Amino acid sequence: MTQETGNRWRPVIAALANPDVRVAFGLLLGGGDLTGYLDAKSPSRRAHIVRVLTASGAVRAEGGVLALEPTVFADILADVSRRKATGIGRFLVNGRITQYPASLRERDDLLRWVAERVLEHGETVSEPVLTGRLRVLADDTALLRRYLVDAGFVDRSRDGAAYTLNEKGAQSLSA
Template sequence: MPADPRPLLAVLADDARRLLFAEATVAASRLAPLDVERLPAVDRRRIDALERVGLVEVVDGLVWARDPFTATLDRAPSREGIERFVHDGRIRDWPRRPADRMALMGWAAERAVAAGEEVDEPTVTARLAAVWRDPATLRRDLVDAGFLTRDAEGRAYRRAE
């Protein structure tokens, strides 16, 4: 499907063009494509419109249906959960919804401090730098949200249980 599907959709919005596309598709599937020269002038104009948007191809006067839909429909499924915000192991976008933010912070906390592990501030910051462009702010946010805890001196971090 083209990057901008509006011209394609505009062509298909016309009942007569849509029916002609269906007829061309069925005829081509039976290896008996429509002959452009045998079509009325109005249908030849409709075939031109279908060809401009890639729905048919006219080869040697014969109309062959093309399929701009399969590639689009076969694409990878949409990302769900935190995958919408994490690409190649790094946070690319910060979510707007609080539930998404909490899920993403939980993911980041797991990468910063393993369960039962105690690490110093530079280690936490370095680990968070591997996943987000502002590791110090993320570290403070993880503490504020309760994902990480700090000792009384603020030197050692643990993941909240």
């Protein structure tokens, strides 16, 4: 398979999106009657199924017999584990903040990302509402709320009861 590293999964998933190819692959996996299944198809459909399976890299043809490519899934998983997160993704696991950047620019990027997800332009919310929205993104909501205010993305009312996306935060939404 000559797929670009990190994209080896695409032809496999594309192949499995086709119902006929998916059945053929399942029969191959489960040791079912693949030959009987293919023989019941028209010659052009049979050729298409074989072509898609082999092009995916998950199956190879050996002497006219289809066989599973034993390393394809391990190779795909290895590609995924080698990819490094970039940008704010370095600070997230499953969409949740696991650490804060030391760099102020990166921290601003992360906080901008948070502000875009928790507040709409012109919206004012109470502290409990904002806390609930932040809880989806981080465990320490008080710290994140403080960072948003200190970085200038969110304004807090004097009594601390209401929060609003300010001009800096609103500009990030339109940028």
